Amino acid sequence: MIFLNINNLNVSIEGKKILDDFNISINEGEVHAIMGPNGCGKSTLANVLAGNEEYEVSSGKVIFKDQNLLDLNIEERSQKGLFLAFQYPVEIPGVNITPFLHASINSKLKNDKKPELDNLSFAKLLRKNAEELGISSDMLKRSINTGFSGGEKKRYEILQMSILNPDLTIFDETDSGLDVDALRIVTEGINKFKDSKKSFLIITHYQKLLDYIHPDYVHVMRNGKIVKSGDISLASEIEASGYQNF
Amino acid sequence: MTLENNFINHSKEYIFLDNETLSNQRDKTFNKIFKKNYDKKNNESLKHISISDLSNFDYFYKPKNEDSKVTIIDKYNYEIRVVNGICKNYEDDNIKIRNLTNLDFKSFLNQDNNNLDDIIIDFNKIFLNSGIFFNIKSNSKLNIRLIHNTSDNFTIFQNNFINFKKKCEVQLEEYFNLTHNSINNINYNTNIEEGALINHNIFQNFSNSNKLYLTSNTVCEKNSSYNQNTYNFSDGFVRNFHNANLNGEFANASLKGCFFLKDKNICTIKTNIIHNAEHCVSDQSYKGILNDHAKANFYSNTFVSDNAQKTEGYQLSKGILLSDNCSFFSKPELRIFADDVKCSHGSTIGPVDESALYYLRSRGINKNEAMKMIISSFIEEDLINLDNNIAEQIIYNLSIYLNSLEND
Numbered sequence: 220m221i222f223l224n225i226n227n228l229n230v231s232i233e234g235k236k237i238l239d240d241f242n243i244s245i246n247e248g249e250v251h252a253i254m255g256p257n258g259c260g261k262s263t264l265a266n267v268l269a270g271n272e273e274y275e276v277s278s279g280k281v282i283f284k285d286q287n288l289l290d291l292n293i294e295e296r297s298q299k300g301l302f303l304a305f306q307y308p309v310e311i312p313g314v315n316i317t318p319f320l321h322a323s324i325n326s327k328l329k330n331d332k333k334p335e336l337d338n339l340s341f342a343k344l345l346r347k348n349a350e351e352l353g354i355s356s357d358m359l360k361r362s363i364n365t366g367f368s369g370g371e372k373k374r375y376e377i378l379q380m381s382i383l384n385p386d387l388t389i390f391d392e393t394d395s396g397l398d399v400d401a402l403r404i405v406t407e408g409i410n411k412f413k414d415s416k417k418s419f420l421i422i423t424h425y426q427k428l429l430d431y432i433h434p435d436y437v438h439v440m441r442n443g444k445i446v447k448s449g450d451i452s453l454a455s456e457i458e459a460s461g462y463q464n465f
Numbered sequence: 466m467t468l469e470n471n472f473i474n475h476s477k478e479y480i481f482l483d484n485e486t487l488s489n490q491r492d493k494t495f496n497k498i499f500k501k502n503y504d505k506k507n508n509e510s511l512k513h514i515s516i517s518d519l520s521n522f523d524y525f526y527k528p529k530n531e532d533s534k535v536t537i538i539d540k541y542n543y544e545i546r547v548v549n550g551i552c553k554n555y556e557d558d559n560i561k562i563r564n565l566t567n568l569d570f571k572s573f574l575n576q577d578n579n580n581l582d583d584i585i586i587d588f589n590k591i592f593l594n595s596g597i598f599f600n601i602k603s604n605s606k607l608n609i610r611l612i613h614n615t616s617d618n619f620t621i622f623q624n625n626f627i628n629f630k631k632k633c634e635v636q637l638e639e640y641f642n643l644t645h646n647s648i649n650n651i652n653y654n655t656n657i658e659e660g661a662l663i664n665h666n667i668f669q670n671f672s673n674s675n676k677l678y679l680t681s682n683t684v685c686e687k688n689s690s691y692n693q694n695t696y697n698f699s700d701g702f703v704r705n706f707h708n709a710n711l712n713g714e715f716a717n718a719s720l721k722g723c724f725f726l727k728d729k730n731i732c733t734i735k736t737n738i739i740h741n742a743e744h745c746v747s748d749q750s751y752k753g754i755l756n757d758h759a760k761a762n763f764y765s766n767t768f769v770s771d772n773a774q775k776t777e778g779y780q781l782s783k784g785i786l787l788s789d790n791c792s793f794f795s796k797p798e799l800r801i802f803a804d805d806v807k808c809s810h811g812s813t814i815g816p817v818d819e820s821a822l823y824y825l826r827s828r829g830i831n832k833n834e835a836m837k838m839i840i841s842s843f844i845e846e847d848l849i850n851l852d853n854n855i856a857e858q859i860i861y862n863l864s865i866y867l868n869s870l871e872n873d
Contacts, residue, residue: 271823309823
C-alpha cells in the first residue's frame with residue numbers, strides 16, 4: 220500500500236506559485252519533519268493536504284492510502300484518516316467542544332462502517348483522553364478554542380487527534396507560541412500517541428520540538444520544494460547556521 | 466381597493482366615530498397620506514415598506530367574539546385568546562381585560578405615541594377598528610400567554626393599552642398565529658409603573674400571505690424593568706417598531722430580537738429608546754440569518770437627554786448572510802446630550818466564517834452539518850438566560866429553518 224506519496228505537486232494562491240514540483244513519500248509508522256524559512260510553502264503544504272479550498276492545485280498527484288487525495292473534499296480526507304493540527308486553531312464561540320468532537324468521531328466511524336459511539340461511551344473516551352493530557356472537565360464544557368491560551372489551544376488539538384485516531388497527523392508549527400512547559404506537555408501527548416502504524420509530518424522552524432519528538436527524517440524546504448533530506452543531524456545543522464546554506 | 470375608497474366606504478366601522486376631535490384628526494391624517502405629504506425617501510425605517518401595499522387593500526372587518534376567551538390555568542398562569550382584535554372582558558384580583566369602547570376616546574387622544582412620526586401609526590389611526598385594555602394589578606406575579614388569532618382576509622387595525630401596576634412581575638408571552646391574507650396593524654401603548662418587572666417575549670410565526678405591522682410605545686417609571694424579545698420566524702412580511710421611554714431613574718429597557726428569513730421575505734425593524742432620567746440602562750440588539758433574496762433592515766436609536774446622567778445605552782446588530790442575493794442593512798444612531806454616559810454601538814454582518822467552516826470540516830463534519838453548527842451557535846449563545854420553554858421554541862424554529870436550507 221502506498222501510504223503517502225506526493226508527486227510533482229504545484230500549487231498557487233491568487234496566481235502566485237507556492238509549491239513548485241514538490242515531492243515526498245511517507246511510509247506507515249514514519250515521522251518526517253519539514254523545516255524551512257518563512258514563506259517557503261510549509262503551511263501551504265499542510266493546508267493543501269487537509270483540503271483547504273483557497274489553494275489551487277495546478278498539477279501533481281497526492282496518493283494517500285492508495286487513493287487520490289485530491290479527489291476528496293475536506294471532510295472526506297479527515298474521515299480517511301488525515302488530521303491537521305492547526306498553527307492557529309480557530310475560535311468558534313457557541314459550538315461546544317463535547318458535542319462537536321462526538322459528531323466528529325461518529326462521522327469517521329460511520330465512514331469506516333463501524334458502530335457509532337453513544338453518549339456514554341464517548342463521554343468515557345473523552346474523559347480518559349482529556350485526563351491523560353491534563354485537560355480539566357471544565358474545559359470540555361467550553362466553546363471550541365474560545366478564550367483558550369495558546370498552550371490550551373494546542374493541547375486541545377492533541378486531544379482531538381487522540382480521539383479521532385488518525386493514520387497521518389500533520390503538525391503545522393505546533394510549537395509556535397508555546398512556552399517550554401506547554402511545549403513539553405504537547406510533545407508528551409504526541410509521543411504517547413505514536414506507534415508503528417501512525418505517521419506524522421511535523422512542520423516547524425526550530426530544532427527544539429524535534430528534540431522531544433525524534434523524527435526519522437528531516438527535510439529542508441525552500442521556494443516551494445524540498446532541497447535537502449537527511450536525519451536529525453540536519454536539524455542541528457540548521458540550528459547552527461540557518462537556512463542560507465541550502 | 467384604494468385608500469380613498471376604503472376610508473369612505475368603511476368609515477362607519479371605525480371606533481370613536483362620534484368624537485369630533487378624533488374624527489378631525491383622522492381626516493387630517495388621511496389627507497396627509499392621500500396627498501403624499503410624508504417623507505419616505507429620507508426615512509430609513511420605511512425601507513422595504515411598500516406604501517402602495519399599505520394603501521391598496523380590501524378592508525374587511527366583521528368580528529365575532531365567540532372564540533375569544535380568557536383561561537385561568539391557575540392563579541399565576543393565564544391564557545388570553547384575542548380573535549380578530551376582540552377579547553373576552555374579564556377581571557379578577559390580578560388582571561383586568563376589556564375591549565376598547567367609544568368611551569375610551571380620552572385615552573386614545575392622550576396616548577404617548579402621538580409624538581411618534583410614523584406612517585404605520587397613521588394608518589392605524591385612520592382605520593382603527595379594535596383595541597384592548599389590559600391592566601395588571603400591583604404586586605401580581607403572573608405568567609400570561611397572549612395569543613392573537615385572525616380569520617381569513619381580516620384587516621385589523623388595533624390599538625391596545627397595557628398598564629403594569631406598581632411592583633408587578635410578569636412573564637408575558639405573545640403569539641401571532643395569523644391565518645390567510647390578514648393584515649394586522651397593531652399598536653401598543655404600555656405603561657410600566659414603579660418597580661414593575663416585565664419580560665415580554667413576542668413570537669411572530671405565520672405564512673407569507675399575512676402582514677404584521679407591530680408597534681409598541683413603552684413608558685418605564687422609576688426602578689422598573691422592561692425586557693422585550695421579538696422572535697420573527699414568519700414567511701410573511703413583518704415590520705417591528707418598538708419605542709421605550711425611560712422616564713424614572715434606575716429603570717431599564719431592552720429591545721432585542723432575532724429573525725430567520727428566506728425566499729423573498731422582508732423584515733424591517735426600528736427601535737428607539739429615550740433616556741429621560743438618571744442611572745438608566747438600555748439595550749437594543751437584533752440578530753438575523755438571511756438566505757435567498759431575503760431583506761432586513763434594523764434602524765436603532767438611542768436618545769440621551771441632558772438630565773440623564775449615568776446612562777448606559779448599548780446597540781448591536783449581527784447577521785449571517787447565506788446567499789449573495791440577501792441583504793441586511795443596519796443603521797445605529799446615538800444622540801447624546803448628557804456628559805456622563807456609557808454608550809456603544811456595533812454591527813457585524815457577513816457570510817459564515819470560512820475559517821470556522823474549514824476547521825469543523827477538517828474534523829470530518831460535512832459542510833452542511835458544519836454550517837448548521839455555526840448558525841446554531843450564533844443563535845444559541847443568547848439562549849442561556851432564557852426560560853427553557855422560550856429557548857426550546859427558538860431551537861425548534863431554528864431547526865425548521867436549518868432543515869429548509871438542506872432542502873434547497
